[in-house]
Amino acid sequence: MPGRPSLPLPRTSSTAGLAPEPMRWVASTVVAAPAGPWAVVRRTYTRSMAVPTITEAVVLRSFAFGEADRVLHVYSLASGRVGAVAKGVRRTKSRFGGRLEPFSHVELSIHRGRGELGTVTGASLVRSHDAIRVDPYRLQVGLVGLEAMLRLYTEEERNDRAFLALTRFLDALDVQASQPGRRPALDPLVLSFQLKLLWLEGFLPHLESCVECGAEQGIVAFAASAGGAVCAACDHGGIGLSPTGLAGLRTLLGSPIADAPALGMDERASRDVLAVVTSSYEHHGGFRLRTLA
Numbered sequence: 001m002p003g004r005p006s007l008p009l010p011r012t013s014s015t016a017g018l019a020p021e022p023m024r025w026v027a028s029t030v031v032a033a034p035a036g037p038w039a040v041v042r043r044t045y046t047r048s049m050a051v052p053t054i055t056e057a058v059v060l061r062s063f064a065f066g067e068a069d070r071v072l073h074v075y076s077l078a079s080g081r082v083g084a085v086a087k088g089v090r091r092t093k094s095r096f097g098g099r100l101e102p103f104s105h106v107e108l109s110i111h112r113g114r115g116e117l118g119t120v121t122g123a124s125l126v127r128s129h130d131a132i133r134v135d136p137y138r139l140q141v142g143l144v145g146l147e148a149m150l151r152l153y154t155e156e157e158r159n160d161r162a163f164l165a166l167t168r169f170l171d172a173l174d175v176q177a178s179q180p181g182r183r184p185a186l187d188p189l190v191l192s193f194q195l196k197l198l199w200l201e202g203f204l205p206h207l208e209s210c211v212e213c214g215a216e217q218g219i220v221a222f223a224a225s226a227g228g229a230v231c232a233a234c235d236h237g238g239i240g241l242s243p244t245g246l247a248g249l250r251t252l253l254g255s256p257i258a259d260a261p262a263l264g265m266d267e268r269a270s271r272d273v274l275a276v277v278t279s280s281y282e283h284h285g286g287f288r289l290r291t292l293a
Helices: 130-134 136-152 160-175 188-200 243-254 257-263 267-285
Strands: 023-030 041-047 053-065 069-076 080-086 105-111 118-127 219-223 228-231
Touching: 053 080, 053 118, 053 136, 053 160, 069 105, 069 160, 080 105, 118 160, 130 136, 130 160, 136 160, 136 188, 136 267, 160 188, 160 257, 188 243, 188 257, 188 267, 219 267, 243 257, 243 267
Parallel strands: 080 118
Antiparallel strands: 023 041, 053 069, 053 105, 069 080, 105 118, 219 228
C-alpha cells in the first residue's frame, strides 16, 4: 500500500535584514487530484498586520515614562478611554512637540500591539486649549472636568455623547472669563458638565417630584440612595436642598453646557448642586474627586 502523502508544512517569509513575522491561518482547500482518502490538503497562510487606529481624542492625563517617553490617558471618539505611550515626546526635538499635553484635542494615530498600551505613531492638533492651561482659575475648573472623565469612564468603550460633552466643555471653558475670587469647584460650567456625565452614565437624579411618595411640593433634600429629591416627610438624612439649589439642578440639566455661566446661579445654589454631584459619585461609583477637596 502506498504511503500517505506528507502534508506541506507552514512556512514563514522575511525580507532582507528582518526577522520572520508570525503567520496566521486564513483558509484550507482540498485539492481534487489525487482523489480518495489521501487527498492533499493545502493550507494558505497570510501575515497578521495591525492597522493603526486614527481617531480624535482629548488628552486627560500624562506622566513621564522612562527617559524620554510619556504614558497618555486619552478619551477617544473611536474607542473611549485608551492608554498609549508617546515615545520620545520629552525630547527637545520631538516630532510631537507640545501637542500631547492634558486638555489638548488632537487627532491621533495609535498602533495597538499585544500589550494594554498602544503606541502613538502620529498626532495633529485640533484645538490646543492653551487658554485653559495658562489661567490658574480655568486650569482648576478644567482639572475637575478631566478627573470626572477619568473616574467615570474607565473602560475602552465608545461613547459619542460623552466625547461630545467633553469637547463642548473644553471649548466653552476656553472662552470663559477668569474668576479668581471664586472657588473653581462651584463654577456652573463644570457643574453642568458633571451633571451631564452622570446623566449619560444612567445616574440622572429624579427632581420633578419626591422620588418616594410623588409629592410635587415641599422638596427639601436629595437622597442618592433613592435616586432623587425627597420631600420633608420622606427625608431620612438626605442632603439639604434650597429652592434655588433645586431650581439650579433642573436648569443645568435642561440647558446646554455652554449656557451654564449665564444662568445666574448664586453661591448657595452652586453649593447644593456640588453636594448632589459628590453624593452621586460616592453612592454610584464609590469615589471622591481629589480636585473637589
